[in-house]
Amino acid sequence: MFRSLKKPDRPEIPRKTIYRLSIYSRCLARLRENGLRTVSSEALAKVAGVKSTQLRKDLTYFGQFGTRGLGYEVEELFQMISAQLGTKSLQPVVLVGVGNLGLALLSYRGFEKEGFEIIAAFDIDPLRKRDKKPDQPLLGMDELEAIIHDRGVRMAILTVDAPSAQEVTNRLVKAGVTGILNFAPLVLHVPEDVMVNNVNLAIELENLSYFIQG
Amino acid sequence: MFRSLKKPDRPEIPRKTIYRLSIYSRCLARLRENGLRTVSSEALAKVAGVKSTQLRKDLTYFGQFGTRGLGYEVEELFQMISAQLGTKSLQPVVLVGVGNLGLALLSYRGFEKEGFEIIAAFDIDPLRKRDKKPDQPLLGMDELEAIIHDRGVRMAILTVDAPSAQEVTNRLVKAGVTGILNFAPLVLHVPEDVMVNNVNLAIELENLSYFIQG
């Protein structure tokens, strides 16, 4: 993933720290399932794949949560991170562009578990025959604005093809969306107060390919 | 995306520069399609979503390619970047884990266009009924090592579920894979000379959600 046009909210906390918070949160959930009550920064850092000093530094942005000589309480730390990330309440999300990838994401159960609900999907041709009928309502583009307004949607997953991506983005932004997870392989231009996270699978592969020596 | 356990190959060139090279490459391809012969760093940077100084600095790691007062030749710069990224030859890739997401990636035409070919897919249950029959051979896990050896595969896309991800990774690494694009939501542990690029969609959403103000 790479990000474009940052919004400098809560500017003191590094972007990467927030990113790692999500990782810590998942690791803590696993530790908790395994019945662990406390964990040291060393141990948690290991499963999260970072250095222990980095983990401790990351946490200091939010306060002090550990007990010296002992470590952190798994449950308490998990709750703190959830609160910070705002993953305690379910967030409505729309998905635009129901091709292969969009369809796969609609049936991906991972989102719900993490506090997001795809409440509707939109496509230029909602009636086209697809491999599978999604569980979510599949609507035409003309209903986009109404649903976003009515449901107070602020986030969108964009899986349309490159040529229409900017135009759809403009509509999303106008309708009130301020966060876009973009799978289209191009750089979206958006106002400063809108945030775009890009996921470009071809670039990830290309990047791997370079570093493992072409 | 985030990266774990870097391999410091060609160490002088920043990781992020390589990442942006992929973006520039796509922008140049578009400009070329539109019939442009030359482009200034200012103009290219704009479509790539970066500052022009950054683009120029990125390019200096590889040499001098521009003409002062004029700009860059689109075709020449594109060729140079392709050569650097090693995207001129087709790379064989395997995909492991044919669930919803894996199936979608198998039909994603974007990879081939960018120089990667998924030559085979593997699943613990290749005969299970799926929404769609992939174009690539869908094989059982017992054939994994043989195919990797025979075809000289060095890269893998990992779309298995979290519990089996580490075990599958160990097999991939043992068989000779040195680059893994990991979609499983956990941190893989691999030897130093193996590179993992992680794509975690839930984390991307969570991250957006934080920055747009939970």
Added chain:
DNA sequence: AAATGTGAAGTTGTTCACAGCT
């Protein structure tokens, strides 16, 4: 005049070293 190329300055993020609790 217009644009590149680049050393130096600035900014951001990471790691060290160790003081300070329990």
Added chain:
DNA sequence: AGCTGTGAACAACTTCACATTT
């Protein structure tokens, strides 16, 4: 003794300022 919390040192990356070329 063991482990957290953190200022200070360090490293990586970005931007500036401007010399240089066409």
